[in-house]
Amino acid sequence: MPKRIHPKPISIADIFIKFSTEAQCLEYVEKMRWPDGVVRCSTCGDKNVKRVMRQSESKNKRPWFYLCLNKDCHQQFSPTAGTLFADSHLPLITWFHAIGLILNAKKGISAAQLQRDLGIGGYKTAWYLTHRIRESMKEANPVPLGGIVEIDETYIGGKVSGMGMKFAKKQKRVVAGAVQRGGKLRLRHIPDAKIETLSGFVKATLAPDVERVMTDQLRAYPAALGPEFVDRHEKVNHIIGEYVRGDVTTNSIESAFSLLKRGVIGQFHKLSGKHLHRYLAEFEYRFNNRSESDVFINTVRRLCNVSPLRFAELTSGPKA
Ligand SMILES: [Zn+2]
Numbered sequence: 001m002p003k004r005i006h007p008k009p010i011s012i013a014d015i016f017i018k019f020s021t022e023a024q025c026l027e028y029v030e031k032m033r034w035p036d037g038v039v040r041c042s043t044c045g046d047k048n049v050k051r052v053m054r055q056s057e058s059k060n061k062r063p064w065f066y067l068c069l070n071k072d073c074h075q076q077f078s079p080t081a082g083t084l085f086a087d088s089h090l091p092l093i094t095w096f097h098a099i100g101l102i103l104n105a106k107k108g109i110s111a112a113q114l115q116r117d118l119g120i121g122g123y124k125t126a127w128y129l130t131h132r133i134r135e136s137m138k139e140a141n142p143v144p145l146g147g148i149v150e151i152d153e154t155y156i157g158g159k160v161s162g163m164g165m166k167f168a169k170k171q172k173r174v175v176a177g178a179v180q181r182g183g184k185l186r187l188r189h190i191p192d193a194k195i196e197t198l199s200g201f202v203k204a205t206l207a208p209d210v211e212r213v214m215t216d217q218l219r220a221y222p223a224a225l226g227p228e229f230v231d232r233h234e235k236v237n238h239i240i241g242e243y244v245r246g247d248v249t250t251n252s253i254e255s256a257f258s259l260l261k262r263g264v265i266g267q268f269h270k271l272s273g274k275h276l277h278r279y280l281a282e283f284e285y286r287f288n289n290r291s292e293s294d295v296f297i298n299t300v301r302r303l304c305n306v307s308p309l310r311f312a313e314l315t316s317g318p319k320a
Helices: 012-018 022-033 092-104 111-118 123-136 165-170 195-205 220-232 251-267 273-288 295-305 311-315
Strands: 049-053 064-068 148-156 173-180 185-190 212-215 233-235
Touching (some): 012 092, 022 295, 092 111, 092 295, 123 273, 123 295, 173 251, 173 273, 195 220, 212 220, 251 273
Antiparallel strands (some): 148 173, 173 185
C-alpha cells in the first residue's frame, strides 16, 4: 500500500518565492476568479476579451487589464474588479505576503508589525489591509458543532483610566466561545452574559444531536441550554477548584481563550469593540484551518469572492 504523505501547509518562504512578482500574483487571482481559464467581461460576461499590458508599469498599477471586445460593451476591467483586492493601491505582492504572515502568526499580527515587515507606507493602509483579510476569513454559514462541545465565556480589554472599577468592568467585551473536541472553534462577540444572550449563542452553535455539552458552574448555563440540551449538560465547578472530572472539563475552550487573549493583549493594544468580531473571525479561521494544507490558496480564493469592503463601512458607525 502506498504510504500516505501528509501535505505540509505552505511556508512563508514558499509564498515569498512563489509570489515574487505582480504578474505571478495577478495570474493567480485570475485562476481563482476564472477556474476554467476563460476570462469573461465583468460587465456583459462576454468571453471575447483582450489582455492589454500597461505601458509604464508604476509600482501601484496592476501589470495588465482587459478590454471587452463586444462592440456594445467595450468596457475595460481589471482582474481584481469586484474582489476585496479592488480599490487598493497596494501591490498584490503585499497582499499575498500579508495573508501568509497573518495565517502563520498563531497569536495574530498587528497592523504596525505588518507595516514594518512589508514596508507598507502608512499605518492606516496596513490596518485597512489586515481588516479586509480578516473580513474574508468570516464563515458565512458555520457548521453546527456536535460530539462533545465545551462552552465558556470570557472578557476582553476594558480598562478605562480615570473611571471606577464598576464602570471599567462595563467596558469589557464579552466573548462567547465553543469548541468541539477534536473539531472546530466558534467565537462570538456578545453584548452580555445574560441567559437570553447565551441562549442565542448556544442555539446558533450546537447541532441538535450534540452528545454532551460541558461548561463551568455559571448559573446562566442550565437555563441558556434550555430543555433541548440541558439533559446532556455537564459542569465543572471552578469555585471549589474542580477543573477536571473524568472527561468533563472546559480546558480546550479555555486554552483557545488564553491564546486569543495573549494575541489581543499583546498585539492589539487599542482594540475597538466595533472591530472585535473581525479579530475573532481571524482567530477562529486560523484555529479551524490549522491542519489544512490549502489554507493559503483558500484564503486568496475567499478574497476573490468577497465583495469589496469600503473603508467607510469599516470606520463609520458607533464604536459599540
Ligand atoms: Zn463586456
